[in-house]
Amino acid sequence: MAVVGIDLGSQSTKVVILEGDSIIGGASLQTGESAETEARMAVEEALRQTGLKRDDLKAAVATGTLNVRVTAAVNQRSAASCIATGAHFRFPQARTVLYVGADSSMAVRMSADGQVEDSVKNERCAVSSGALLDIVARMLEIPVSELGSLSLKATAPQTVSSRCVVFAEGEILSFIHKDPPVPVPDALAGVNQCIADGLWGMVQKVGVPSELLLCGGVARNEGIVKAIEAHLGRPLLVPPQPEYVRALGAALFARNLQEGGAAC
Structure with missing residues (x-):
């Protein structure tokens, strides 16, 4: 089952799509005025790499520098916890x-x-x-x-x-x-x-x-x-692609929530 992690940074919004232990897609877009818009666009870009559709994403978690909620369907986790989780996964x-x-x-x-x-x-x-x-x-x-x-x-x-x-x-x-x-x-x-x-x-x-x-x-x-x-x-x-560690941590949290999570 595929899940997505979203990192809302002050300058860029990064997305990682995870399936099991494999990163199957990722994208980074410049952060603009609407966090929700950039998050959706980054998810769509990452989905194009995988051949999956939005409905294939079983859970979504967001984190980052910007303390804003993307949508009600997206769970939130702290930046510190996602940094630690992504780092632990890599090393x-x-x-x-x-x-x-x-x-x-x-x-x-x-x-x-x-x-x-x-x-x-x-x-x-x-x-x-x-x-x-x-x-x-x-x-x-x-x-x-x-x-x-x-x-x-x-x-x-x-x-x-x-x-x-x-x-x-x-x-x-x-x-x-x-x-x-x-x-x-x-x-x-x-x-x-x-x-x-x-x-x-x-x-x-x-x-x-x-x-x-x-x-x-x-x-x-x-x-x-x-x-x-x-x-x-x-x-x-x-780690390889060190800028994606926080988004990876969010995706790992989403994987843990996938049975009860909602598509974004």
Whole structure:
């Protein structure tokens, strides 16, 4: 039986269709003014990949940054529980998961069976999310997807000391307007290190009993991955398509509800 998990993010709405233990479809659309509209469109896109129809979906669960109800037929679960459930499915050995999205991040410590034991969110306006990366990408006219690989070419990484996005942006502007300007890789290495330092502070609040898993869209940034690994002292666990972990967790909850669930 097929079920669907919906992750309502501040910038994108992601969907995972699950059948048994297999992910058979997935989609991501930019989040707009209507959460219900984007959720339905993302579900339709994922269904096209599977050849299934809407009536074939036996249960639906939504989660995410946006605290809104999609429809009465869609169950809701907390972001922390879906992050933990999706992470545990990918890597059962993980005991701490760090989710880093476009505008928010969360560190979650889990039990051996994937239950949430403790969690902490980033502070408002803090640099420990993807928000600063979006600003820097626009500032330098470089795609966000290239910021990580470029930062690894740094020869003299700069220091971004502010923990606030607004003040950090000012520091980065000062790099650009120096005479001569700071090389882009050196500036980006400083940005990634700043974000990683903030994220590591969150992780320390919940603890790392064993393996640490990094997920969310920012997990695709190689510079941030390496900077967190330097704090940790060993490699991180990074799942394939890390931005879909929260939607996957929602789909796993839907699978548990499928006998009593409703189609979306």
